[in-house]
Amino acid sequence: MFMHVQRLINEIVPDEPDPAAANALQEGLGGQFGEMRTMMQYLFQAFNFRGATGKPYRDLLYGVGTEEIAHVELIATTISRLLDGSPQYKGKATKPVDEPGKGGATPLSIALDHSNIHHYLVGAQGALPVDAAGNPWSGSYVYNSGNLVLDLLYNLMLESTGRLQKCRIYEMTDNKTARATIAYLIVRDQAHENAYAKALESLGINWGATLPIPKTNAEQFPEVKKLLDQGLHLKQYTFSADNLSEAGKIYRGTAPASMDGGELTTQTAPEGFPMDIAVERPEEFGPGLDPELLALVQATAELELKDADDPLVAAKKK
Amino acid sequence: MFMHVQRLINEIVPDEPDPAAANALQEGLGGQFGEMRTMMQYLFQAFNFRGATGKPYRDLLYGVGTEEIAHVELIATTISRLLDGSPQYKGKATKPVDEPGKGGATPLSIALDHSNIHHYLVGAQGALPVDAAGNPWSGSYVYNSGNLVLDLLYNLMLESTGRLQKCRIYEMTDNKTARATIAYLIVRDQAHENAYAKALESLGINWGATLPIPKTNAEQFPEVKKLLDQGLHLKQYTFSADNLSEAGKIYRGTAPASMDGGELTTQTAPEGFPMDIAVERPEEFGPGLDPELLALVQATAELELKDADDPLVAAKKK
Amino acid sequence: MFMHVQRLINEIVPDEPDPAAANALQEGLGGQFGEMRTMMQYLFQAFNFRGATGKPYRDLLYGVGTEEIAHVELIATTISRLLDGSPQYKGKATKPVDEPGKGGATPLSIALDHSNIHHYLVGAQGALPVDAAGNPWSGSYVYNSGNLVLDLLYNLMLESTGRLQKCRIYEMTDNKTARATIAYLIVRDQAHENAYAKALESLGINWGATLPIPKTNAEQFPEVKKLLDQGLHLKQYTFSADNLSEAGKIYRGTAPASMDGGELTTQTAPEGFPMDIAVERPEEFGPGLDPELLALVQATAELELKDADDPLVAAKKK
Amino acid sequence: MFMHVQRLINEIVPDEPDPAAANALQEGLGGQFGEMRTMMQYLFQAFNFRGATGKPYRDLLYGVGTEEIAHVELIATTISRLLDGSPQYKGKATKPVDEPGKGGATPLSIALDHSNIHHYLVGAQGALPVDAAGNPWSGSYVYNSGNLVLDLLYNLMLESTGRLQKCRIYEMTDNKTARATIAYLIVRDQAHENAYAKALESLGINWGATLPIPKTNAEQFPEVKKLLDQGLHLKQYTFSADNLSEAGKIYRGTAPASMDGGELTTQTAPEGFPMDIAVERPEEFGPGLDPELLALVQATAELELKDADDPLVAAKKK
Amino acid sequence: MFMHVQRLINEIVPDEPDPAAANALQEGLGGQFGEMRTMMQYLFQAFNFRGATGKPYRDLLYGVGTEEIAHVELIATTISRLLDGSPQYKGKATKPVDEPGKGGATPLSIALDHSNIHHYLVGAQGALPVDAAGNPWSGSYVYNSGNLVLDLLYNLMLESTGRLQKCRIYEMTDNKTARATIAYLIVRDQAHENAYAKALESLGINWGATLPIPKTNAEQFPEVKKLLDQGLHLKQYTFSADNLSEAGKIYRGTAPASMDGGELTTQTAPEGFPMDIAVERPEEFGPGLDPELLALVQATAELELKDADDPLVAAKKK
Amino acid sequence: MFMHVQRLINEIVPDEPDPAAANALQEGLGGQFGEMRTMMQYLFQAFNFRGATGKPYRDLLYGVGTEEIAHVELIATTISRLLDGSPQYKGKATKPVDEPGKGGATPLSIALDHSNIHHYLVGAQGALPVDAAGNPWSGSYVYNSGNLVLDLLYNLMLESTGRLQKCRIYEMTDNKTARATIAYLIVRDQAHENAYAKALESLGINWGATLPIPKTNAEQFPEVKKLLDQGLHLKQYTFSADNLSEAGKIYRGTAPASMDGGELTTQTAPEGFPMDIAVERPEEFGPGLDPELLALVQATAELELKDADDPLVAAKKK
DSSP states (O other): EEEEEEEEOOOOOOOOOHHHHHHHHHHHSSSSTHHHHHHHHHHHHHHBOOOOOGGHHHHHHHHHHHHHHHHHHHHHHHHHHTTTTTOOOOTTTTSSSSTTTGGGGGTGGGGGGGGOTTTHSSSSSSOOBBBTTSOOOOOOGGOOOHHHHHHHHHHHHHHHHHHHHHHHHHHHHHOOHHHHHHHHHHHHHHHHHHHHHHHTTTTTTTTTTOOOOSOOOGGGSSHHHHHHHTTGGGGEOBBBSSOOGGGGTTEEEEESSSOOOOOEEEEEOOOOEEOOBBBBBBGGGGSSSHHHHHHHHHHTTOOOOOOOSSSSHHHHHH | OOEEEEESSSOOOOOOOOOHHHHHOOOHHSSSTTTHHHHHHHHHHHHHHGGGGGGHHHHHHHHHHHEEEEEHHHHHHHHHHHHHHTTTTOTTSSSSSTTTTGOOOOOOOGTTTTTTHHHHHHHHHSSBOOOOOOOOOOOGOOOOOOOHHHHHHHHHHHHHHHHHHHHHHHHOOOOOOHHHHHHHHHHHHHHHHHHHHHHHHHHOOOOOOOOSSSOOOEEEESHHHHHHHGGGEEEEOOOOOOOOGGGGGGGGGEOOOOTOEEEEEEEEEOOEEOOOOOBBBBBTTBBBBBBBHHHHHHHHHHHOOTTOOOOOHHHHHO | OOESSEESSSOOOOOOOOOHHHHHHHHHHHSTTTTTHHHHHHHHHTTOOOOGGGHHHHHHHHHHHHHHHHHHHHHHHHHHHHTTTTTTOOOOSSSSSSSGGGGOTTTGGGGGGSSOHHHHHHHSSSSSBBOTTTOOOOOOOOOSSSSSHHHHHHHHHHHHHHHHHHHHHHHOOHHHHHHHHHHHHHHHHHHHHHHHHHHTTTTTOTTTTOOOOSSSGGSHHHHHHHHHHHTTEEEEEEEESSSSOOGGGTSOOOOOTTTTEEEEEEEEOOEEEEOOOOOOOOOTTOOOOHHHHHEEEEEEHEEEEEETTTHHHHHOOO | EEEEEEESSSSOOOOOOOHHHHHHHHHHHHHHEEEEEEHHHHHHHHHHHHOOGGGHHHHHHHHHHHHHHHHHHHHHHHHHHHHTTTTTOOOOOSSSSTTGGGGGGGGGGGGGGGGOOOHHHHHSOOOOSSSSSSSSSSSSGGGOOOHHHHHHHHHHHHHHHHHHHHHHHHHHHOHHHHHHHOOOOHHHHHHHHHHHHHHHTTOOOTTTEEESSOOOOOGGSHHHHHHHHHHGGEEEEEOOOOOOOGGGGSSEEEEEEETOOOOEEEEEEEOEEEOBOOBBBBBGOOOOOOOHHHOOOOOOOOOOOOOOTHHHHHHOOO | EEEEEEEEESSSOOOOOOOOHHHHHHHHHSSTTTHHHHHHHHHHHHHBBBOGGGGGHHHHHHHHHHHHHHHHHHHHHHHHHHTTTTTOOOOTTTTTOOOOGGGGOOOOOOGGSOOTHHHHHSSSOOOOSSOTSSOOGGGGGOOSOOOHHHHHHHHOOOOOOOHHHHHHHHHOOOOOHHHHHHHHHHHHHHHHHHHHHHHTTTTOBTTTOOOOOOOOOOGGSSHHHHHHHTGGGGEEEEOOOTSOOOOTTTSOOOSSTTTTTOEEESSOOOOOOOOBBBBBBBTBHHHHHHHHHHHHHHHHHHOOOOOOOOOOHHHHHO | OEESSSSSSSSOOOOOOOOOHHHHHHHHHHHSSSSHHHHHHHHHHTOOOOOOHHHHHHHHHHHHHHHHHHHHHHHHHHHHHTTTTTTEEEEESSSSOOHHHHHOOTTTGGGSSSSOOOHTSSSSSSSSOOOTTTBBOOOGGGOOOHHHHHHHHHHHHHHHHHHHHHHHHHHOOOOOHHHHHHHHHHHHEEEHHHHHHHHTTTOBBBBBOOOOOSSGGGGGSSSHHHHHTTTTTEEEOOBBBTTTOOGGGGOEESSOTTTTOEEEEEOOOOOOOOOOOOBBGGGTTBOOOOOOHHHHHHHHOOOOOOTTTTTHHHHOOO
8 A cells, every 4th residue: 555745755946937848857757767667667566576585675666666656746746837837828817718819819829839739738737648759658668577687687777777868858958947856866766776786786796887877977967966965876765654664675785876885775755845736727728726616616515625815825826 | 755555455365366357357457447547647637736725626636546556556466366376387496497398398388378478478477557458558548637627527437437347347257356356446436436526516516316327236246245335435545644635625425426325434544454475486487586596695685584484485385 | 521321331130149250350440451441541531632633533532431431330330249249148128237246147257258358348349449459540550642643552452451351351250240241341342442443544554454452252252242243343332412522533434453344333322221229238337228217318308218119129129 | 321511511711821730730630539539439339329218319429420520521621721831832833843852942841840740741731640749549549338328428528628628729829720620619519518418417417507617718719709609509410311310309408518508409410611622732742633644544534624724723723 | 781691590390380379479579578679679779879999899789680680580480380371271272262151161260269360360371560469569669778888788688588588488388380499599599698798797797696687497498408508509690791790809708698607609690591481371362473373474574483393382282 | 591781771971960850861760651661561571471483572572671671771870970969069078978067058958949859868869760750660560461462562652652751851851961861762762663563563564654653753853863863773682692582583674663664683782881880979978988988898808999099980089
């Protein structure tokens, strides 16, 4: 079973909307080497795991797999924030649709030549389960051979490729929202490389100076360097609510995928950061509860919903 | 963020291996209306949610979405158990491969005319992220229009269709392992129908006698009746580790998708059932840690792994 | 615009249910060279047609394309009839679900080892838009190069391949329902080969003795021979409700794809055959209007529906 | 069986070529919620329909399904007109290819940064069976559960989503050709929402003020308002050539998906608008009958084709 | 550039037709880890190679990639031979179609419940570019990150997975034709594991006792043991027609993926085995040149074709 | 079996990087009518060929199929050269990553609005197995009906469509690198049209003036004219290393797909042009052997690699 915590695993740093950056980040969400894939791959490997003596390996897969769900949440929310408001539509919030067509106005014209048109047409300025070229995520990406050594080797290659692609995305944009999330995921990928490389070390491989693959010298990216200095690439969370995870039996000792050979440690979970909720976008006909529905809800269901005086709501409306 | 608990949301009832039943259950895992889809759809709707006043609706989506991850875990594990050992291969556990080709033996010949050949060829008698006809799961299944009413209407239809298909699967097999999981999921789908139908009621719809759709009279399936008698279709879990979920503001009052109109209630999470780990299958070359690797691990990594005297391990070897 | 006539283009000959034959026919419906593809290909070629001087060619495409919609209707209905009742479930019609799980009964167990499991699990013993191997139909099949000669050449090859595959399907089964529809479509494919071959003759090609490709000697299939004797391969329908089609300017003279060189003629439409409606199947939870819903409909909507005394309804219930 | 009428269901309003608008409209043609999908979904539901007492429901599906074929024709033709001539190539019509490469001329350079490159490279400035992101249409989109209530619920959601997406497309462009077709389809989608909502009302649902979903206030789009004022959202065509359709038994009474509650009525078919044929485009090597072929045709086939004096041909050549 | 040699890289050992074995082998041809994929992956890596100092690595990729084309040829031909004649149709060769429908004969009924129905319906008892579950091969399988170390690591994992799957296929069937080809490919995969493992050793990795992954003890399969005894897993062909390949600079020294540590050597190409041509199958309407066409060819083209007295032809007809 | 020659079948003419042209050329590589498809289609037709009397036809398929592998190599290399260096990144070659993020530099920002983003994100400025709209190549493209006449007819249409598309690509760009490769492939497609048209002539078809389809008057493209003047459209290579090919029995006599009716001849192979290797691109983290790895290789593996004094290396570094 899984539990949800209403905190994001990393902070969404504010900056201007940027649909092109949002689209590049889609590769990290729904791409062949993105977070949906790592999530599903590690969970399937954990569900189908064989051999009770290998429980620490299974628990490692469960821990990283559970973290990847939080990464899916983080990168999807980041994409959503990068898209949100990009059309710069100034319709009044009190009217669900502010006469968009009057006089030939085209509030969504941005969709025709920015990002993936589906971000505005199929979704409502939100993340999609597709890659940066628009291909939907596919179950055929998931690798689970049933042979532990092969699965670990694939996972190492998968994390390395994910990191390689994120380093390239970092170089594509200087939007702060995009870079903060990407930098965080680069360092976490390196932590996961350490996890799988260490597991393979326990099975006899000596990586020499090969790892990390690729040697991106990523510490030269300022946001990445800051996190490396904090040792975020040397820590693994178990996300084990009942603390039964034995992943720490593997994730300890010297880090193989690290150029300075730090010591690996585990902890249950990071503290996280507050989540907020995006505003409504009338030009997408994307109301949640517009005032009319809100009144209806309060009348028929007697729900005690937050009203406009709520500070969170008020803050978002500015 | 998400946390993992090492408990299954429902019990895996033991019975004989049954690859045909396993394959039918794949529709419930990786099919267009299966658990991977409900999981991803509700999580994307939660990530992209708009309108802070609608937080109870978002939290409902998060709660059901988090439950669906546990359903993916449950049905994947069920499929894995239904496949496990189906080839009836009697190779000794102490030798990783017991001369399978000697004298023309064909320990995996079952793969040629049972189930999906990939269950033995690509996976190792484990669940795959595909449907019952072998199509890989696709991100194009996820529906998230950004309009709350439409999303809720789709979700209601999705749960109803999922339940319809599971009732058909129930009728395809009398394997106890398969039926226990299917019956549990039928009743939980009905709970989720209640969730989305209730949310739509709050927006003005009166369902009359239309719900549940379909009227499967499923209480005539003994395993389903037992769970309905326990009121499992009237309960929703928030899976909210920090108890910040406001889903209970919606999920309360009379159940719309229930023929006897019970009262809806919420709780954090069910107690769950113990998880075990499958044995190794040498005929799949699917060792985790065969004795040789185990020795290596103990030598190089000094891991304190369970040994063969461990009761869990011993129990599985019988 | 298009109009519908409540008649099938050919008769559905009765025989026993036969899910294996139904599945083979799926290739003719949703396969790469099946009727959905010919329909879409010719209609797209007609919609995108260039050059007003070529109107007879466009009208030929519209005529054959419109006929293909009727072929989709015919083969889908045939598949539906071949599947209908194949589980041999004897539940009483007056109860929507006749306690299917009682005592472990498995009314849909046939789904596990016959046909495509989706015929019982996703559909309700009805046709699906997929091929005989279960692949969904794809828009990438449609060929419309925008060059008239190439489009005609492709269409000739397409009809020939469709006929080749149908001759193979004929050889796979002796079910009368399946063979009657297949035989009809074989002969109509030959008529369409004549159409495209003739159009290419008008552009300078002399086919010699090459056509029909393949030389299936199909007149040795008794059902095919009967239709050839009626000259059905020499006739083209315009399906032109306003009789503005000029297809007859091309479809006339000696038939190129015919071993005995008959004369081609056009007419508006065939007379057709009556359509009926399948019975409800409670084991699929596939009621349309079960008695309860029927009562509801009559109460709330005051619809004047046929009742059980209606001869058509009564006939089906026997 | 189906018949074709050489009239478009709505007028193509002239404006400048606009490949970006053309591409956005592809979602309405080949997208997951576009016209190819509604067409196929309703026709499959009609072909596989169960229960003779429900004939009015089946006939409703046939009627809307047949209308959708005309919508496919309308939107495909609109896309074709929006693309046609967009490269602004001025080669003389009398020479099939006017030395395009001479001196490095690049008559199709527009393809590299406008629209979908396949519009110029695979098609010849014509519509394709793909969505706005270039994904080919898939048979997996078609929903036909075999349970009437679920099918109707899905259809209502499908029409609402189609309308939502078209409202977004309307906001993306002010091209008159695009907007006229989109506005027409928005209003027809609302008519179809009325059809399915009404059918569900007959089964006991009271929609309250929920419908139409979404509340787009679309009457504020001038082209839409004009059609609503004509009551086009309250009328359903049977497209029943033999007038055997009983759809009118359902489609009558007060409109549920309409904010002013008009009365629903049926009629056989609209009058329609004349169709024309696009000119040839030598830069696509897309001749139908260039003069050389025309001469050949007249010589070998003695076809009585329209010549250059034909007013329709002359009109297009201006 | 590439050249073809009319020799197969290994012998096709004769045995009875076996469509189930043929279908299992499809995974090795068109599966995600099959020969079409290794071929394409290594060739793309070679085409896109960066860094002139790394020419030996590029040449290694070219050599293995070129060998994989021969493997595609070998396994496709093996599948073709396993399917060929499986329907046991005894029609006379002198008549293209021997009245297949007469009296209800169903010469292709085997297609309904053996193998992949497309083997008889779309192909004519020949290999298809699909996997064992019928999924078409996809370009999305090809991995070419542009980072040499990652590409090599992926290739090692790819060869190991291919070998794992082939060991499983070996265990599914005892058909001699299937096993001979599978055994050969198992050993060649091990040679390629040596290639990529050695290349990674040159970059600093010490594999310890980890390789080969998996430890299949495959020498216990008699056909595999025979080839290992010949040292076939220690040899790499350059397939370099101009002998410019520098792959031998890497492929030398001690074998890492070999339990007995033999010495690696390179040579240009193996000697190969004669190819033959399958007979015609009238029940598939799959004539090449039936007597009628043969006469035509000889008349019109004056081709000097082999006639029925040719020993090769005669041998096949027995 | 196949052999590789380290020569390209045509010269890569130098010009500036041009990602838009590169992307258009992807259609010719991985599109439905591109070189990967012709390669696979002809090879599968050769592998599955039936009828020993038809060996010249099989050998023709082998010859053209082998040539298509060289075309895949040529067009992939061309795309790679068109992409290579397009980001204009000036990082020093001696440092693997030249502080790309310092001060917000975005060396790969070109990826956001040029070409296919995957060219920079998934690949490293290299060719991908996808079409110009980003769709991965699919095995479902391959046509091999098993009927010789149909296969030949399809192949003729395939070559004609490939040529049509390449003529359109030629008109999209005046980049010399792109046009040189495209022009070469246009003329080779015409040679292959001659091959299949001639084979069909031998079976009785008289093409009249229909061929070549389309009549592109391509001799007006200067690069094409030059090659036509050399008669490159009248020559077919057997690529038969052992000279056992009998393709010359068909490919001789008057050319059908040629407006001036030249004489067809065969030869073994063209001379070809030198291949080079692209430089490393640190901004893609795409080193092959950076200096550090090079040192490592030389230390551990004692490989005799080219060093920086090598003229080829030096030339590329300028």
